[in-house]
Amino acid sequence: MNPPTISLSDVVFGYHQEGRAARVRSASKPLFQRLSLEIPAGTITTILGPNGSGKTTLLHLILGILVPEDGVVLLARRPRETYSRREMGQLVGLVSQDEYIPFNFTVLEYVVLGRAPHLQLLQTPGVEDISVAEAILGQISLAHLQDRSIQSLSGGERQLVMIARALAQHPRILLLDEPTSHLDLGNREHVLAILRQQAEQGVTVVFTTHEPNQAADVAAFVVLMREGRVLGAGTPEAVLTTAWLTQTYGVTVDVLEVAGRRIIVPSKPMSAALLAR
Amino acid sequence: MGDTRRSTLILGALLVALFVASVFLGRYPQPYWTPPRLLWEDPLAYQLVLNLRLPRIIMACLLGMVLSAAGFALQMLFRNPLVEPGFLGVSQGAAFGAALGIIVVGASSFALQGIAALFALLGLALSTLLARRIRYGGWTLRLILAGIAVSALFSAGVGLLKYVADPLTQLPELVFWLLGALWGVTWTETLSIVPVAVVALVIAYLMRWRLNLLSLEDKIAISLGSAPARERGLLLVAVVSATAAVVSVSGIVGWIGLIVPQFARRIFGADAQRALPGSILLGGNFALVCDDIARVAFAGEVPLGILTSLLGATLFALMMVAPAHTKSPHSAATPGEDHTP
Numbered sequence: 293m294n295p296p297t298i299s300l301s302d303v304v305f306g307y308h309q310e311g312r313a314a315r316v317r318s319a320s321k322p323l324f325q326r327l328s329l330e331i332p333a334g335t336i337t338t339i340l341g342p343n344g345s346g347k348t349t350l351l352h353l354i355l356g357i358l359v360p361e362d363g364v365v366l367l368a369r370r371p372r373e374t375y376s377r378r379e380m381g382q383l384v385g386l387v388s389q390d391e392y393i394p395f396n397f398t399v400l401e402y403v404v405l406g407r408a409p410h411l412q413l414l415q416t417p418g419v420e421d422i423s424v425a426e427a428i429l430g431q432i433s434l435a436h437l438q439d440r441s442i443q444s445l446s447g448g449e450r451q452l453v454m455i456a457r458a459l460a461q462h463p464r465i466l467l468l469d470e471p472t473s474h475l476d477l478g479n480r481e482h483v484l485a486i487l488r489q490q491a492e493q494g495v496t497v498v499f500t501t502h503e504p505n506q507a508a509d510v511a512a513f514v515v516l517m518r519e520g521r522v523l524g525a526g527t528p529e530a531v532l533t534t535a536w537l538t539q540t541y542g543v544t545v546d547v548l549e550v551a552g553r554r555i556i557v558p559s560k561p562m563s564a565a566l567l568a569r
Numbered sequence: 570m571g572d573t574r575r576s577t578l579i580l581g582a583l584l585v586a587l588f589v590a591s592v593f594l595g596r597y598p599q600p601y602w603t604p605p606r607l608l609w610e611d612p613l614a615y616q617l618v619l620n621l622r623l624p625r626i627i628m629a630c631l632l633g634m635v636l637s638a639a640g641f642a643l644q645m646l647f648r649n650p651l652v653e654p655g656f657l658g659v660s661q662g663a664a665f666g667a668a669l670g671i672i673v674v675g676a677s678s679f680a681l682q683g684i685a686a687l688f689a690l691l692g693l694a695l696s697t698l699l700a701r702r703i704r705y706g707g708w709t710l711r712l713i714l715a716g717i718a719v720s721a722l723f724s725a726g727v728g729l730l731k732y733v734a735d736p737l738t739q740l741p742e743l744v745f746w747l748l749g750a751l752w753g754v755t756w757t758e759t760l761s762i763v764p765v766a767v768v769a770l771v772i773a774y775l776m777r778w779r780l781n782l783l784s785l786e787d788k789i790a791i792s793l794g795s796a797p798a799r800e801r802g803l804l805l806v807a808v809v810s811a812t813a814a815v816v817s818v819s820g821i822v823g824w825i826g827l828i829v830p831q832f833a834r835r836i837f838g839a840d841a842q843r844a845l846p847g848s849i850l851l852g853g854n855f856a857l858v859c860d861d862i863a864r865v866a867f868a869g870e871v872p873l874g875i876l877t878s879l880l881g882a883t884l885f886a887l888m889m890v891a892p893a894h895t896k897s898p899h900s901a902a903t904p905g906e907d908h909t910p
Contacts, residue, residue, distance in 0.1 A: 357788045381794025388788055394648045395784055395839040408782055409794035416778040416842055441839075461793065 295334030295494045296368035296383065296464050298354055303327045303363035305353060322361065323349060323520040330525075331498060331513065336491045338507035339500045341517035342541055347500035348389070350517070351467045354498070355384055367465065381409025385463030387454050389470045399437045399445070399453050400425055406460025428459045432486050448479030455486060466490055468499035472506060484510050504545075508532055508554040516540045532556065573843045576836050580850035584630070587857050591626045592618055594865050601865055624759040625751050625864075626857065628818065629873075631759075631766045632751070633825060633856025634849045635815045638773045639808035640826025641833065641848040645784040645841060646801050647712060650834075653827035654689075654812045657712070658719035660823070662692025663816035664747060665723040668730045670817070671746070672739055679761055681817045686765075688723070689813035693805070695719045749820040749874020751860055762814040769811030773845060776804060780841040822856075822874045824881025829855055831888060855880075 306322030323346050331337050339347045352358040353365060356372050365372040367383060375383065385406070393402070400422070407421040429435050434452055437445065445453060451471060458466060468487075472480045488510060491497050501507065507514045507528060514531045516523040518540050524531045532554055537545045544559040593603050597617055607614040640653045647657075654660045666688030670681040699715035706714070727747065734740040745752070773780075782795045783804075790797045816822075833848035859876045 352788070355788075355792055357791055377791070377796055378794040381792065384792065386789065386792035388786065391786055391789060393785065394650060395645070395781075395834070397781070397839045401781075401838070401840040405781055405785070405793065408779075413779065414775045458792075 293464070293494075294368075295496050297333040297366075298331040298465065298496065298498065299329070299364075299366040299369075300350075300353070301328045301364050301366075303353060303360045303365065305349065305358060305360045307349075324353075324360075325520065326363070327520065327522060328363075329515065329522055331496065331515075333496050334491060334494045335512035336487055336497045336499070336510050337513040337515065338511035339498065339515045339517060340502075340504055340507055340540065341500075343502075344519075345517040346520040347517060348469050349520075351386070351469055351498065351500065354465075355386055355467060356380060378409050381461060383463060384465045384467060385458030385461045387451075387458050387466075387468040387471055389473070391454055393442055396441045396443045399429070399434070399440050399442060399456075402442055402453060403429060403456045403460050406457040409461055424462075425456075425460050428456050432456060432459070432489075433482075448475050448482075451475060451479065452482060452486075455483065459486075459490070463495065465496045465498070468497070470500055470502065472501060472503065480506075504532060504537060504556040505554075508556060528554065573837050573847070577843070577847055577850065580847065580854060584850055584853050584857070587854060587861075588626060588630065591629075591857060591861055592622060594861050595622060596865060596868070600868075620756065621753075624756045625754045625860070628751055628754045628759045628762075629856045629860035630853045631762060632815050632819055632822060633829070633852035633854070634770060635766050635808075635811045635852075636822065636825040636856070637829040637833070637848045637852025638770055638845065639812045641830035641841070641845050642773050642780060642804050642808045643826070644830055645780045646804060648784055649708075649712065650831065651827070652712070653824075654809075655720070655821070655823050655826065656716040658692030658696040658716050658723065659689045659809055659812055660692075660816055660821050661720040661723035661727070662695075663689035663813040664821050665692075665726045665730075666813070667817040667820075668727050668743055668747070671743055672730055672734055682761065682765070682814045685817035686810045686813035689809050689816070690806070692719055692723060693809055695722075745872070746820040748872035749822040749877070750863070750870070750872040751819055752864075752870055752872075754818065758818045762811075762818055765814040766811050769807040770849065772807040773804065774849070776800070777845040778840075778842040780804070780845065784841075820872075820874060823878045824885070825852060825856060825877055828881040828885050828888075831885070835888075 303324050304322050304326060305324040339350060341347050349358065353360055354367070354372075367375065403425040404417050404421055407417050407424060411417060411421070426435070426438065429438055432452065432455070434449075434456060437449060437453065442450070442453065455468070455471065471483050475483065484506065487497050487499065491512075511528055513526070514528050515525045516531060516536055523540055524536050532547060534545060534547050537547070537556060546557055546559050548555045548557065593605060594601065595603050595617070597603055597614060598607070598611075603614055603618065608618060636654065643652045643654065643657065644650050663685040666685040667681050669688075670684040674680050674684070696712065696715045696719045699718060700708070700711040703711040703714060731740060731743055734743055779795070779800060782790045782793055783797055783801055787797050829852040830844070830848045833844045833851050837844040837847040856877070859880060860873050863871050863873045863876050
């Protein structure tokens with residue numbers, strides 16, 4: 293099977309306030325007005341942009357949690373709405389930001405939940421599903437956590453376990469919402485290594501981040517977003533430039549070459565005087 | 570996993586043993602014990618066991634199982650380990666419906682069940698709608714506040730019904746029923762709740778692993794191929810109807826739906842695949858023990874609802890202060906931060 297592409301064309305989407313505010317909804321402008329984007333197959337794509345630029349919304353539109361008011365979302369060249377929920381579960385995995393889990397599952401029990409799209413409605417996981425979960429945990433060096441309870445994990449371990457759950461789906465598309473925020477350096481590199489490994493195995497990986505340096509490090513394709521618009525999309529070399537990034541974040545940045553790697557830093561620390569302006 | 574299988578077997582065996590023992594526990598011919606040979610020798614003992622004790626024992630079992638399954642399912646569906654039917658307007662709604670039935674329609678068990686189920690669902694709907702509208706606090710707090718308000722409304726309704734009830738015929742029946750008791754349960758009443766109770770228990774059992782998915786955030790459940798709204802709806806209607814059916818016979822029997830699932834998770838872990846069946850078995854045992862105490866221990870019967878509250882609240886308090894023996898610093902009883910689903 294070829295790795296799947298993701299394609300959005302002319303997507304229109306806006307959040308409307310529920311309840312009493314519904315009467316004034318015509319006044320609110322949609323977040324996405326005719327957004328079009330092609331995400332390449334079998335590589336890592338990074339979505340960069342300031343808070344509120346629509347990164348998470350984009351992931352949710354791809355997954356079908358949100359439905360566009362107009363326009364088309366194609367997954368592996370097929371309209372998203374033609375997939376059943378189970379097919380979607382087998383095709384796309386999601387790691388959301390700060391997932392709250394109210395019950396104290398063990399790591400293995402939680403990762404086995406990722407087998408749901410491969411089971412029938414009333415089926416319970418079998419020996420082979422448990423082996424898949426164990427294999428995934430082994431593959432990303434988490435076998436030692438298997439019997440720990442979710443609530444006893446550190447933030448970094450927790451994030452890795454969330455990713456393991458999504459990988460247990462054997463998804464062909466993996467979506468991650470800020471998978472490295474709040475992580476220390478070691479755990480961050482662990483997460484990025486897993487994403488590289490998945491892309492090498494032909495998974496289409498898409499993740500959002502606030503950190504342009506990560507995009508420079510791992511991405512084959514970078515999307516810059518601001519206020520619901522795609523400012524630029526392309527290879528890191530083409531997109532991660534001073535001009536583009538300055539436009540995206542509204543502060544001037546420098547792009548430095550250090551030992552063959554691109555490092556992105558603010559031109560100079562924002563002074564207090566700038567705030568007063 | 571071998572451990573939990575053994576616990577399930579032990580609880581199952583205990584339930585069977587308790588069931589058999591309960592047949593011979595009673596206050597005829599002497600306090601505490603009916604010798605088995607009397608069943609053959611004394612026609613009165615035979616009649617008493619067959620027509621009074623047996624339906625009541627079966628009823629107690631079903632009551633414990635249904636309330637525990639309902640509590641467990643509601644906790645997972647509302648993503649909150651501190652939820653039980655009594656907190657969400659379900660029990661009080663059912664009580665109001667059943668009281669209305671007793672006074673307006675007279676007590677036909679099927680009609681009573683129907684009205685109770687209707688008002689139980691109404692109670693749940695009002696609580697969740699109100700919770701969504703409350704403008705402050707996290708989801709857990711809002712749900713509990715809304716549940717308190719809705720329960721209080723229905724309690725007021727029940728109070729009104731008591732006020733207008735005929736003090737000589739309807740009122741005593743109503744009051745004793747509201748305390749939560751299985752005194753004088755007949756075969757007709759027991760058999761009338763069997764269909765709803767069994768259907769709900771089977772649905773909950775079949776969907777036991779699926780419940781885990783429904784306890785996750787909606788977007789994660791959806792990403793795992795689940796249809797949370799539909800699956801939640803099915804389970805809610807099943808467990809709330811069964812709770813209402815039980816309440817229409819027994820009156821309000823509190824705490825079982827909160828305390829039993831908590832203990833089940835302590836024994837079996839959080840995974841509903843094992844903890845839900847465990848909770849059902851544990852609930853059957855708990856209710857049977859409480860009802861045996863209620864009818865055997867004292868010369869005058871103590872209403873079951875009083876005993877379950879007494880025992881349940883005590884155990885709950887002890888559990889809250891006892892250190893958790895799970896591997897985590899937080900126990901399953903931790904309500905956690907507030908999140909709106």
